[in-house]
Amino acid sequence: MIRGESTQASVRRRLMRLRLRLWAESAGATLKRLGRNKSAVAGAVVVTAIVLAAVLAPLISPYSPDKMNLNDRFSPPGGEYVLGADHLGRDVLTRILHGARVSILVGLITVAISIFTGGVLGVLAGYYGGTLDTFMSRLTEVLLAFPYLIFAIGAMAMLGPGFWNLVWALCFKGWVEFFRLARAGVLAEKTKEYVEAAKVLGRSDLEIMGFEILPNIVNPLLVVGTLRMGTMMVMEASLSFLGIGIPPRIPTWGSMIQDGYRFILNAWWLSTFPGIILVALVLSVNLVGEGLREVLDPDLQTF
Amino acid sequence: MAAPGDKEVLSIKGLQVCYRTDRGPVRAVRGVDLSVREGEIVGLVGESGCGKSATLLSVMRLLPFPGEIVAGSIEVDGTDVLALNGKGLQALRGGTVAMVFQDPMSTLNPAHQIGAQMKEALRVHGLPSTRSVLVDLLKEVGIPSPETVLGYYPHQLSGGMQQRVMIAISLSCRPKLILADEPTTALDVTIEAQILDLLRQINRDRGTAIVLVTHNLAVASQFCHRIAVMYAGQIVEEGSVKDVLSRPLHPYTRGLIGCIPRFRKGVPLTPIRGQVADLSENHEGCAFYPRCDKAVPGCLETLESLLDAGDRMVRCHRYGVPEYGDVAAAQDSGCS
């Protein structure tokens, strides 16, 4: 009895190790194929550069993001301030570097929460069906009936500005897409023979969902997850632009564009530069996402 | 079947087709000569990927990208097809030559009604397309209640009926030649016989020449006057149905005949060993060499043209050589 159990445990351990190795191998293969896609590589390089700049922002910034120098108000770019200075005499470059932190964090955190919530709920709903599934599916249909930005604006109007409020407002609807992808994937997979086989072998539901089905449905989640990081960043910028996203004291690209917009007639650089970097980052993230799509799930319809 | 006339409707000489793929060129057709006379039914037989369809599509100049005709000449009813463009090509397609495709389900446009699809063919060739013309055509191909069917969408018809509609469309502009690319492969066996009957009837009544592409030797044998057997982009044997089937000269043809199931007890199927030749490779000599049980080293020399074997042709080194075996023996026993 004891021996039997320990054998079983060691078989499980070995199986686990095998699975990990297989996953690592397929991840390696994916990266290798992604490496052959020039635009994806270019995107990855830009993303990496911006992420590095954001992480190192306090070290590499020429000024402090909040340092005002009223004598230098509206200094045009090219002089002492590389990308110019704003209406309070703050360095635009410095604020762009610090603003990158917000964009990247919002993109990462919201997508992580959305994928996790949506994925778990979707797998459960798809696997068990029943009332849970019906309820969740109806709920997602209703949530999908709101344009994303409107929904986020409505939520922010109620919650008020703030980093975490923004994250919640975005995740509130963000999980829906992943739920539907995961659920559809599970529905397609769960009738296949390998799942039947796993059931016959006495695997628990949790093992079947986690180890058998999940690896087969995870690709579209990863692709859409990558692309949505870009969407979330645009969303954050839009909300901050409207003044209902991140509170004004934290530098973000959206609020910088908003500040610049007020002085559009005499200082073009204030809105232009944060916008360019925002577009560059979102574009690069999208390029990586498209590259991933081509490798992982060429038939997936995106955007 | 109508007795074939003397005039040539289709004449293909030295046709070579190449697909320039990412993994290098694939030579799908390597020097095909084929001639079809008025009112004649010719079967083009061979396994999938032997270049049958590419040959047909070349006649219509419809080779899909990256396929390309690299050498040879094609004449339809005296017109040089390869020199045509624009209007001339449009007049040829569906006008002088009509085509019937393999799977009617995917070939008829799902978004248009049957009547509209028939009308279109007549209109582009400047022919009257009144309702009565359409109804007559549908009647001719044996569609019940043609009036109703005109308003149907393709998915409302069964496969056999869809194929009849396709045949009606191909008939509509009174072509000299119908190219039928596996017209019955997607259909049930009982329907297959009906469709072949219909084509035969058209051949008889209208004197339209037909080229039937099929992988099914049995179908070809019932239906055609003449058969050309293709292997690896070449015609390996050509002759009248009777000759080719009763006394095949090429080992490949013999192999194909051996693969036809028979309803006799105790006759085992004899499959051809090996795999279909890879067309991306350049074959020295006979392409069938690796699979041939009669092969000798001399087979690796290139055979430029078909050998004349009386009123038939064969592409085999060993033809006419004394040790050729049973075929040569048959030759000796006076059946030239």
Add this chain to the structure above:
Amino acid sequence: MRGVKILERALAALPIMLGVCIVVFLFMRLLPGDPVDIMLGEASNVTQEEIDALRSQFNLDDPLHVQLASYLMRVLKGDLGYSISRSSNVGKLLLEALPATVELALAAILIALAVAVPLGIITAVKHKSLIDRSSMACSFLGISMPAFWLGIVLILIFSVHLKWLPTSGRATYGLVPSHVTGFYVLDSILTGNLPALKDSLRHLVLPSIALGAAPAAVITRIIRSSMLETLRKDYVTYARAKGVAEWAVIIKHAFRNALIPAVTVTGLEIGGLLGGNMVVETIFGWPGMGRLVVDGIFSRDYSLVQGAVMVYGLTFVTVNLIADILYTWLNPKLVVGEKV
């Protein structure tokens, strides 16, 4: 038969609309504490009557489901609540702002389709050519560019620098056409007011480009991929084999079929355009629903925000329903009849 399908789809949209109303109602309940107190927290000089109006609007003393029921009843009657910041009925305010918003949205959709349909077809036909590659690069840029920033760049270039087009508003003062429908372009045509027509079109150009760019990019991609699919189909080869001219093959056979799957996504995209609409209206000072909402947020006018979010939601459902109906109508596979 198709009629039944269409009716089915329309009926299926009803529970979703109900769900939209419920979610919007619950939005309000996200707020901790008494909504009326919160709403009035920063508003000054509010009359007792207005407070009473709000109190009765929320009937907070009832249990939740009773509140919900009475809320739904009011919505059904077209009563979307009372706006304290504008001292007016929310429904009335939104209705007044509606023509401006719809005019802008329609212009943006028109621009998006005018660009996307031909470009989607051309890029698919000339697959992997220079025009295909450059269009796809542009569409990527269009997808990645936030509408508000594009709007600002357009203002910088065409209004500030080149001084070709006005920076904001719907019309120059004094050139507003007399009110017939509320759509300035239509009104100026109806009243034969040429200067007003020119003026309102000039005001419309930049915002509708800013709003239409992203949908144009997405729809181009959808039509392209859908066309690439249909161009490979047997029926396209067959159309050529019938002698049909190439342009007719592309339009009548490939595009006609490519349209069917493209319609649904186009509907979604057009709905998504409603979201961008808020930001674009803010930038261009466009007096529509979007700007009303944004103003409402800053004056803590929750009834206004709530009402607008619901109207946007219902509009989105309706747009998708129209796309669905169009899909049903375009797709002959849904014609069911006896097989012969």
